Amino acid sequence: MSRIVSNLSKVCFRHHRNQIIQQRNYAKITTHYTIHPREKDERWKEVDMERFVDETDLLIVGGGPAGLSAAIRAKQLAAEQEKEIRVCVVEKASEVGAHILSGACLDPVAINELIPNWKELGAPLNTPVSHDKFSFLTKSSRFPIPIFPGWPMDNKGNYIVRLGHVVRWLGEQAESLGVEIYPGYGASEILYNEDGSVKGVATQDNGIAKDGSPKDNFARGMELHARCTIFAEGCRGHLTKQIIQKFGLNSQCEPQSYGIGLKEVWEIKPENHQPGLVEHSIGWPMDKSTYGGSFLYHLNEPTPLIAVGFVIGLDYSNPYISPFQEFQRFKTHPKVKPIFEDGTRIAYGARALNEGGFQSIGKLTFPGGCLTGCSAGFLNVPKIKGSHYAMKSGILAAESIVEKIFNSDEKTIEPSEYAERVKESYIYKDLYKVRNIRPSFHSALGLYGGVLYSGFSIAIGGKETWTLSHGGADNTKLKPANQCKPIEYPKPDGKVSFDLLSSVALTGTNHEADQPAHLTLKNDDIPVKNNLEIYAGPESRYCPAGVYEFVPDEEDATGKAMRLQINAANCIHCKTCDIKDITQNINWVSPEGPGPVYDGM
Numbered sequence: 001m002s003r004i005v006s007n008l009s010k011v012c013f014r015h016h017r018n019q020i021i022q023q024r025n026y027a028k029i030t031t032h033y034t035i036h037p038r039e040k041d042e043r044w045k046e047v048d049m050e051r052f053v054d055e056t057d058l059l060i061v062g063g064g065p066a067g068l069s070a071a072i073r074a075k076q077l078a079a080e081q082e083k084e085i086r087v088c089v090v091e092k093a094s095e096v097g098a099h100i101l102s103g104a105c106l107d108p109v110a111i112n113e114l115i116p117n118w119k120e121l122g123a124p125l126n127t128p129v130s131h132d133k134f135s136f137l138t139k140s141s142r143f144p145i146p147i148f149p150g151w152p153m154d155n156k157g158n159y160i161v162r163l164g165h166v167v168r169w170l171g172e173q174a175e176s177l178g179v180e181i182y183p184g185y186g187a188s189e190i191l192y193n194e195d196g197s198v199k200g201v202a203t204q205d206n207g208i209a210k211d212g213s214p215k216d217n218f219a220r221g222m223e224l225h226a227r228c229t230i231f232a233e234g235c236r237g238h239l240t241k242q243i244i245q246k247f248g249l250n251s252q253c254e255p256q257s258y259g260i261g262l263k264e265v266w267e268i269k270p271e272n273h274q275p276g277l278v279e280h281s282i283g284w285p286m287d288k289s290t291y292g293g294s295f296l297y298h299l300n301e302p303t304p305l306i307a308v309g310f311v312i313g314l315d316y317s318n319p320y321i322s323p324f325q326e327f328q329r330f331k332t333h334p335k336v337k338p339i340f341e342d343g344t345r346i347a348y349g350a351r352a353l354n355e356g357g358f359q360s361i362g363k364l365t366f367p368g369g370c371l372t373g374c375s376a377g378f379l380n381v382p383k384i385k386g387s388h389y390a391m392k393s394g395i396l397a398a399e400s401i402v403e404k405i406f407n408s409d410e411k412t413i414e415p416s417e418y419a420e421r422v423k424e425s426y427i428y429k430d431l432y433k434v435r436n437i438r439p440s441f442h443s444a445l446g447l448y449g450g451v452l453y454s455g456f457s458i459a460i461g462g463k464e465t466w467t468l469s470h471g472g473a474d475n476t477k478l479k480p481a482n483q484c485k486p487i488e489y490p491k492p493d494g495k496v497s498f499d500l501l502s503s504v505a506l507t508g509t510n511h512e513a514d515q516p517a518h519l520t521l522k523n524d525d526i527p528v529k530n531n532l533e534i535y536a537g538p539e540s541r542y543c544p545a546g547v548y549e550f551v552p553d554e555e556d557a558t559g560k561a562m563r564l565q566i567n568a569a570n571c572i573h574c575k576t577c578d579i580k581d582i583t584q585n586i587n588w589v590s591p592e593g594p595g596p597v598y599d600g601m
Helices: 002-025 065-080 109-114 163-176 238-247 323-330 387-407 417-424 426-433 447-459 500-507 526-535 576-580
Strands: 053-061 087-091 131-137 142-144 180-183 187-192 198-203 206-208 214-219 223-231 258-267 277-283 292-298 305-313 344-354 369-371 519-521 548-552 562-566 586-588
Touching: 053 065, 053 198, 053 387, 065 087, 065 109, 065 163, 065 223, 065 387, 087 223, 109 387, 163 180, 187 238, 223 238, 223 387, 238 369, 258 323, 258 576, 277 447, 305 323, 344 500, 344 576, 369 387, 387 417, 387 426, 417 426, 526 548, 526 562, 576 586
Parallel strands: 053 087, 053 223, 087 180, 131 277, 223 369
Antiparallel strands: 131 142, 187 198, 198 223, 206 214, 258 305, 258 344, 277 292, 292 305, 519 586, 548 562
């Protein structure tokens, strides 16, 4: 009997010890209410959760090119018909344009349509493109690639812009027409009617402590109800993602494919400055199996400014790749570095962008609303342009919605005509022509096969009868670390290349420190148990803001165990983690605080 008791004691001890080890290795990380509901939390039982409710005709989530163009066009149509329409825009940035990041070389076709007298009204399109250059880089050399008139890289007639400034100007035009814009109000929840249609959104709650409990200053968000809601959140919007899933909008298309774009603004020596020059490159520092390339635009500003950036496809397979480090390395190329010497870096940022193109465009409407711009996936990859599609889609959405608001008694509107209008527009036609260029880089020849196929496809006007596939979602493409070679990146010199934290400091990002991390994990065990052990912790490298770190677990007696630390205050809202996480365990949700504060990025 004593032997049985002794054995049971040993079993219980081992079980207790294993529980302790597991708790140490996989400590609780996520405290956000989307993972741990407040209804089950005793600390919330006495808290007043009633929301103030407001109603509008048209609600727009996101104050970017698409959302503001829709708002402007809706008000224009109402004025033309001498009718009233209430239009409200909610924007999570602290001010309109502060979360906008793009190259950007703007095709003016949509702004010409929306506001024909934009020059007289002072739109900040100050730099017409004067010259294009396209190059293939090796480690030490640069080889020019010809650009023929009408090809995607031909930017004749376009403008180099600071897109955040253009968006801020669009916001001013919208407000002058009576549009109500609410910056600093992040939409955090979709509201539904009893019949399942979208009723509107609720804005972010404020005053929640890091452990998920209510603070003394807790303030409930408000509800905005509308006859129709446009989701114009940009690439990988967290509410758009829910809408797509709920209504199965992507059931008949391929999964969206993405890239990450990193960008800096520099003040350079006047003798290096050529206002209107547009430069792009492919090749080094990427290998032939990784899609990527650079842009370098010379702005016409009071000081000699350039915008430089690097885009890497998020379908890359090597978990040791760091997009930030690849961008810094690009600037050290002997044919590139001289332009930065004795210059000053004044801004940094990063943002995911859609690369799925035609194959990844799903259903655009649903009961109670529609998707526009990058929320819908409208980006021309070989042109590296989407802002004019965003504006055009906003225009078309507004025309479809206003028509129904003024001519229908329906409480909730689905603008079904919008999808047909998009199909008849240059958005659909342009994206169809270039549909095979991005997926052509997936062949065994990689970069070389993609360049050859792209030349062929462009030469025949995209009239091939077949459509190539992207081959699955980006998060499925990573290989285990033991199948890949680690990458040794050079140390930053502090003159042309820089470290990550000093770069993040330039974004102006700001979040309340005492709040639950908005980078939520569905399962807190997976980062160490799966991502670190099998894939060498890729989130510590693909994040361009140093949000994710694997650090020693101070509670582990062996000193060998690691834990994931989420530095949520660093987040610049790029959405890369939400896209690239291997098991889709990371879910980005709306945080408390304004996030990055970009000035014309």
